[in-house]
Amino acid sequence: MATVQPEWRSPPAPSAQVQQRLPGLSVYNSLTRSKTPFVPIDPDGQKVGWYACGPTVYDDAHLGHARNYVSTDIIRRILTDYFRFxxxxxxxITDVDDKIILAARQQYLLSQWLARHTVVDQEMRDMTTxxxxxxxxxxxxLLGAEVLPGSYDQQASRAYxxxxQGESLDxxxxxxxxEAKIKMHLRTADSAAQALKATRSSTEVFAAKVSGxxxxxxxxxxxxxxxxKDHDIFTTLTKRYEQRFFDDMESLNVRTxxxxxxxxxxxxxxxxxxxxxxxxxYAYEHEGSVYYDTHAWESSGGVxxxxxxxxxxxxxxxQDGEGSLSTKTTGFKRSGADFALWKASKEGEPSWSSPWGEGRPGWHIECSAMASDILGKQFDIHSGGIDLAFPHHDNELAQSEAYWAHKGCESVxxxxxxxxxxxxxxxxxxxxKSLKNFTTVREAIAKGDFTPRGLRIVFLLGAWRDGLEITGEVVKAGKAWEDKLDNFFIKVRDxxxxxxEHGQALDGLANGLHGLSTNGSTNGSGAALDGALEDAKSKFHNALCDSFDTPTSMxxxxxxxxxxxxxxxxxNDALLLAAQWATDMVVMFGLDGDHQEARMGWSGLDIPEQAKLSVYPLAQLRDRVREQAKAGKVDFSELSESLGDKDTADVAGQPYANAHAAFQHKLAxxxxxxxxxxxxxxxxxxNVRDTVLWNLDIYLEDRDGLPALVRPLSQSLREERANKESAAASKAAAKEKAKVDAAAAEQGKLDKGKLSHLELFRTSEYSAWDAEGMPTHDVEGKEVAKSRTKKLRKEWERQRKAHEGWLATQGP
Known part of the structure; x- marks a missing residue:
């Protein structure tokens, strides 16, 4: 048997011509656990073979899948669209494995059972109990074997x-x-318990709650x-979820x-x-199953x-890699690390004929066979989630190299x-999926938690091989980056x-990107920007060459x-060049699924086409009115030339035409x-800016000395306005509360003044008083000490003033 080199071997050094053409890319390679120069197997250094582990299709794709496949798509785009490989x-597509078989068979059998029970009768309740x-x-x-639906809540609370409450089990x-899995089981059991306790329920509602x-x-x-042999039972499920997976990936602008x-x-x-x-x-059979012999492989020099x-x-x-076989006695194995290549048939599982009897593929062998069939005995890149490194990819490596290790063949x-x-x-x-602690891609998009662009930006801001937890801070950083690009591209498009519209009249200078003067020009850019674009291109290139360092690139x-x-x-020329480069790079990253070649920036920055015919003239008219009003006098006759009717191309443009007409009427x-x-x-x-156009999802951004910037109303602008309104409401509420509190305090003072100072001390604490009501003897008949009298006199004076103030409010 051929001996396999235990260490990673770098591809052969390319020719000087190819070396000059290669971009100097290094990638973090899990085989070396280090950054390794990327050299394709192709002698010309152009073709790259890449196999990616796809989804196991028995449920909808969730955001965890999006992290894997969007990140993979980003790297693929960098290789093809930037480095030109x-x-x-x-x-x-994994459409046969333990999880799929179980899910498909369970759903099929449940549907068959429910078809025989059209009402929630006692038999159905007994079976569910x-x-x-x-x-x-x-x-x-921990609930005990005798738990009943009626007492579930109390027992679950006591045991778990x-x-x-967020603690660990121990x-x-x-x-x-x-703990996440326990919570999942608690939710499933609770749903069934609640359904069983309900006295009435439709079959559909009951089945949905107890299906778990x-x-x-x-x-x-x-x-x-x-x-x-009835494969349709299983492929019916997998075909449906495969299509839903690719639909989700298309919505995220992931290339097929x-x-x-x-x-x-x-x-x-x-x-x-x-x-x-x-x-x-390198394999042996046992009771219809075939196992990879790791000892034989390593004895031959393999790793x-x-x-x-x-x-x-x-x-x-x-055990996780072996699936259902993990429960089988393993004393027959030649090594504890041996794993299944072929699994003997069990009841209720799809099967195929083989020299060892009816059976089905092991999890790992599928990728080895398919990748080798398409890409051959050696290819450049294999990818997947980090959880696949062991055992899946390690097993793939071992069995694939064992497959290609024919006698007399060079090791591969x-x-x-x-x-x-x-x-x-x-x-x-x-x-x-197994923990059911996920949000599906389509749920996240439908609820507005993320947009496809926003999600991809979050992934780009993190390193592709690092773990990522989506927190409020992460989402905020992604949104800030997107808003910054939005503002830049909107102003460039303006x-x-x-x-x-004005031809060469706008070949002057942009004032801090707040807009352009419509007349006059200046030569050149600020000295601080000399070479800024070229410097950015260089840094960007170096970052991508450094193992696709997208955080630095962003x-x-x-x-x-x-x-x-x-x-x-x-x-303008410098600005447009920078904007064009930024456009090219964000499109390369896949941040615009609807990109048009002639368009600067990305999609979503324009107001509707049917709005432009009316809104741009409206904005121009408004600019002229504001300019004159600020100067102190509005000349209606000078404005009248802009007050003609504006035709609209279709019914969809009518609301915008109405807005223009209403403003004209208001001016008149x-x-x-x-x-x-x-x-x-x-x-x-x-009012046009803050109400009329705002309600049409259009915002006018006023700029000093420049025309208002017409832009679509974004979520950020909505949030900014909502925050201002909330702050203003809070400030007004606080002011009103302070006013009420002050009034209450003042009233309290007045109410306190109702009591005459002459009656202030006529209480049971004393037994004699002088003509002013000052106490002279305490309750026991003892004369009040001078020091005490002095303190009482101060209180008496305060009350006198208060009482006189109260009397003054009572009128004549």
Missing amino acids: HVTFVMN QAFAAYSEKNLP GHVL RQGPPGDK VLLPYIDSLEKHTVSG PDKVTRVTEYGQQIVDFVRAIEVNG YARLEPWNRNDKELQ QWVNYFLHMGHLSIQGSKMS IQRRRD RVISDLITAYNSEKKVS ELASNPDTSPKDYLAACD
Whole structure:
């Protein structure tokens, strides 16, 4: 058997001509656990073969998947659109594995069972009660075997209340995946308990609430009725979720793979692949299943667990990789690290024919067979989430290199570069389907939690291989970056539009990016910007060459815009060049799914086309009114030439035409009133901005000495206004409260003055008083001491003043 080199071997040095053409890119390679110069296998240094582990399709894609596939798409775009490599991108669809089989079979059997129970009768309730008890006993053992739906709330609170309150199960250290899974089981059991306690319910509502406990229970009773040759039971589910996955990826502007492979379409090739490994001496059969022989592989000079050698004896990870086989006695294994290449059939599972009997592929072998079929015995890049490094990718490596290790053949390093994307976490726990602690992509987009662009920006601001937890601070940083680009591109487009309208009259200078003067010009840009764009390009390039360092790249774009915003004198040409480069880079990053070649910036920055015919003339008219009003006098006759009717192209443009017409009417009304002041005209202009156009989702940004900037109403502008209104309301409320408190205090003083100073001390504390009501003897008849009298006199004087004040309020 061929000997495999244990160390990573860099690709052969390219020719001097190819070396000169390569960009000097280094990537973090999980095989070396370091940054490694990227050299394609292709002798010309142009073609790149890439295999990416795709989704396991039995549920909708969630934000954790988005983190993986969007980050992968970003790197793919950098390689193709920036570095100009010709990438062949292959992705598999896992449509056969333990989770899919279980989910598909359970859903099929439950649907069959529900079809036989059209009403919520006693039989249905009894079966659900049994399912509830079985589910609770298996997944929530602290509840006890006799837990009943009626007492579930109390028992769950008593047994797991501390977990629900955010503590770990053993109250030792912070909570993690175990606690997330307990919460999931508690939610499932609680839903069923509430349904069982309800006296009336439709079948649909009842089934939805109890499906979590019924699915595994009915499956345990009826899975033997499912034929392994009836593949449609399983592919019906996977085809539906595969399509939904690609729909979600399209919504996130993720490019489709060049080639998609599916396990169910590779049955015979996988059998042949496993058989070849066995023939090569690196696999053995046991009771219809075939296992990879790690000892034989390592004895031949091969290396197992090259990616994460520290995990090779992690039984929990090994069991997770083996799925249902992990519960089987493993005493027959030649090594504890051996893993299944082919799994013997079990009841209720899909099966294919093989030399070892009916069975199905192991999880890891599918990728090896499909990648090798499309990309050959060696390719450049293999990618996936970091959780796939061990055992999945380590097992792929071992079995693939064993497959290609024919006698007399030169040893092959199957993959040169492994790229692993970091996890997305929620409250410290990995987002996953099994924990049901996820938000699906379509939910997040539909609810407005994220836009496709906003989500991609968040991922770009983080390193692709680092873990990421979406917090308020992370979202805020992404939004700030997006708003900065929005403002920049909107103002540049305004320059382009007005240049098209006025021709060379706008070839002057931009004033700190707040706009342009419509006349006059100045040569050159500010000295501070000399070379700024070229410097940004250089830094950007170096960042991408440094293992696709998008956080630094994003800062470079932001810093360049800051420089242009800060400089008071920027030539139009320099500004447009910078904007064009920024446009090219954000499009390259995939931040504009609707990009048009002739358009500066990205989509979403323009007001509706049907609005432009009316809104731009309205804004121009308003600018002239404001200019005259600020000067102290509005000349209606001079404005009258702009008051003609504005035609609208279609019905959709009518609201904007109405806004223009209403403003014209208001101006005529003001002009007819001799008492109208310039402030009245300014108020009318403000109303157009703050109410009329705002309600049409358009905002006019007034600028000193420049035309108002017409822009679509963004979420940030809405939030800014809401915050101002909230602050103003809070300030007004605080002022009103202070006023009320002051009035109450004043009234308190007055009320206190109702008591005459002559009666102040005539209490049971004393027994004799003088003519002014001052006490002379205490209750025991003793004369009041002089020191005490002195203090009482001060109180008496205060009360006298207060009483006189009160008397003054009572009128004559």
